[in-house]
Amino acid sequence: MQNIALLFTIIVFVLAFGLLLRVMFRIVEYCYGLLFDKPVFVHFCPFPKKISPIAIDFLTxxxxxxxxxxxxxxxxxxxxxxxxxxxxxxxxxxxxxxxxEVKVHIAATITMLSFGMRQYLCNVFDKIIIYPSVYYSNLSKQYHKGEFNPNARAVVFSWEDFQKGFDITNDNLNLGIHEFAHVLHHQGMRSNDISALLFARMYTEINEEVSVPKVREQLIASEYFRIYAFTNQFEFLAVILENFFETPLEFKKQFPDLYYKVSLMLNQKH
Incomplete structure (x- = not known):
């Protein structure tokens, strides 16, 4: 009985110590994030998973x-x-x-957007629905090229339009980036991991900045961001992420402060 009691005590101590270390790390990382605007680390996979030769060829x-x-x-x-x-x-x-190749192209797109985040698998959706081209939505009673539907936990694409987004790499129109930006937005405002917290903080700062009438007028007058960006805060974020990945040098040149905040939000620079 004494041995069992001792073993039980050791197990409880180890579990309690592990929990304490986890709490301490979260506190340290939160403080680190406040100071340096990034997680303590992003990538850690001692046994990385492999992808097929077909997938490697496609990415290459x-x-x-x-x-x-x-x-x-x-x-x-x-x-x-x-x-x-x-x-x-x-x-x-x-x-x-x-x-x-279709699967890898879609997976690579959201991996690109979330590559600076430690928590990269999103729990706000669980399926990708793909149509060959523009499709009719019974919900909105309209034709769509793509959408993120959090209620259905689905991201939906017209494959024809998804591909067009990558065929022309500098027009700041990319359906895959746009819809996955909505996913990251939804995830970032609801999760509490360090990447989501940093995303939410920078997102708030960006909204505060662009809500200033003078700044907003400058953004519109530049015609760098298409006018659809100013529909609402959700679309503004999705559009500026299209610009961030497709024409980063022009973005940085025209709006360096906004570019800097987006790079912090995603923990990425180009």
Whole structure:
């Protein structure tokens, strides 16, 4: 009995000590985030998952963001793509054929947006629905190219329009980035991990800045962001992330302060 009691005491102590360390780390990281506007660390995967040769070929030949990474970060990127493919369902509509390249392209897009965040798997959706082209929504009674529907826990794409977003790389129109920006927004404002907290803080600062009439007038007058950005706060964020990834040098040149805040929000620079 004494041995059992001792073992039980040791187990309780280890669990309590582990919990204490976790709480202390969260406090330290929160303070670190306040000081340096980034997590203590982002990538940690001692046993990274692999993706198929087909996936590697696609990323190498078709995905510029991946090719600009260091060899070490390419391993992290591949790991995250593999994890995405394992965790989300892909659903075909109107007889669209979902190939491995289709899946990898979609997974790579959200991996690109969230690559500076430690918590990169979002729990606000669980499936990707893909139509061959523009589709009619029975909910909105309108035709759509894509949408994020948090109630249905789904991100929906017209594949034709998703591809167009990557065919022209500098027009600041990218359906995949736009809809996944809505996902990150929804996730970032509801989660409490360090990346989400930093996202929410920078998002608040951005909204405060662009709500100033003079700043808003300058943004509109520049014609750098398409007018749809000023529909509401949600669309503004989605549009500026399209610009951030497609024309980062022009973004930084025209609006350096806003660019800096977006880079902090995503923990990324170009």
């Amino acid at each position: 030949n078709e995905f510029t963001f991946y090719n600009n990474l260091s060899d070490k970060n390419k391993v992290y990127f591949e790991h995250r793509v593999a994890r995405f493919l394992d965790n989300y369902q892909f659903v075909s509509r109107d007889s669209f054929v979902i190939t491995e």
